[in-house]
Amino acid sequence: MEEKISKFIIQSFFAKLEDSLTVDVAIVGAGPSGLIAAKELAKAGKKVAIFESKLAPGGGVWGGGMLFNEIVLQENIIPILDEYAIRYKTTGEGYVTADAVEVSSALIYGAVHAGVRIFNAVRVEDLAMRDERVxxxxxxWNPVSRLEMHVDPLVITSRAVLDGTGHPSELINLASKKAGITLDTPTGKVMGEKPMWMENGESSTVINTKRLYPGLYASGMAANNAMGGFRMGPIFGGMFLSGKKVAGLILEDIQG
Ligand code: 48F
Structure with missing residues (x-):
């Protein structure tokens, strides 16, 4: 019995991993922007894998504001909440609140059921590049890197890579500092996130969502860090719209 259970897990996991060695889009980070982008891309028929360093996908949604597990969204996000069957309460002032655990789990379920594969506890530690293209x-494994074990990694090839790593914009930083590439930002480098300014941060998140180098895109707070946008705390409309926008940009580029 025990042997069978182990065998079933190993066989089905490796089938999943082997089928994801080459994907259309590799998304790094299962925060709200990455999860929403992933579902959009999968719905459009693309093969998508998300690599998430933590055990639980969901990024910064779970904890709401200061561990009070409610988040705020603008009323214009209601159609997206409806798409995911996420319940909300209106405040009467242009905003709604939603249970952070319901939002996180709905975004994860939505992505996985659209066909996205999420590999959790897996850390992306570098980019692969060929001919001036990511x-x-x-x-x-994230525990391997946290314990600083000297273990060589594996590689997933893809037509597009999305940095959805949130505030640190890890891949964009790697691209700029390690690979030395010139990004499509005003200085060609990572601009760095600015302090808290909610309204401005929300709108700039969407504007800053873009392709930063051939094959390399940023969404959510990674886009703000790359482009010098403001932070905004537990209001999430910008993250949702950023995920939708980046999926459209990637589709335009890889369909053609
Ligand atoms: O930060 P995060 O939730 O990304 P986001 O979509 O959303 C930002 C909001 O949550 C919040 C905010 C809203 O106003 O400001 O912060 O921009 O999720 C990023 C995910 O990426 C994972 C990390 O564990 C988190 O779940 N991650 C970060 N670096 C890596 C990674 C990496 N190198 N490899 C894999 N996953």
Whole structure:
């Protein structure tokens, strides 16, 4: 019995991993922007894998504001909440509140049921590049990197890579500092996130969502860090719209 259970897990996990060695889009980070982008891309028929370093996908949604597990969204996000069957309460002042656990789990379920594969506890530690184009991600188990074990990684190849790593914009930083590439930002480098300014942060998140180098895109707070946008705390409309926008940009580029 025990042997069978182990065998079933190993066989089905490796089938999933083997089928994801080459994908259309590799998304790094299962925060709200990455999860929403992933579902959009999968719905459009693309093969999508998300690599998330933590055990639980969902990024910064779970904890709401200061661990009070409610988040705020603008009323214009209601159609997206409806799409995911997420319940909300209106405040009467142009905003709604939603249970952070319901939002996180709905975004994860929505992505997985659209066909996205999420590999959790996997950290993306580098980019793969060919001919001045990002063409994949270098992965390892997060515990391996946290324990600083000297273990070589594996590589996933893809037509597009999305940095959805949130505030640190890890891949964009790697691209700029390690690979030395010139990003499509005003200085060609990572601009750095600015302090809290809610309204401005929300709108700039969507504007800052873009392709920063051939094959490399940023969404959510990673886009703000790359482009010098403001932070905004537990209001999430910008993250949702950023996920939708980046999926459209990637589709335009990889359909053609
Ligand atoms: O930060 P995060 O939730 O990304 P987001 O979509 O949303 C930002 C909001 O949550 C919040 C905010 C709203 O106003 O400001 O912060 O921009 O999720 C990023 C995910 O990426 C994972 C990380 O564990 C988190 O779940 N991550 C970060 N670096 C790596 C990674 C990496 N190198 N490899 C894999 N996953």
């Amino acid at each position: 063409c994949g991600v270098v992965i390892n």
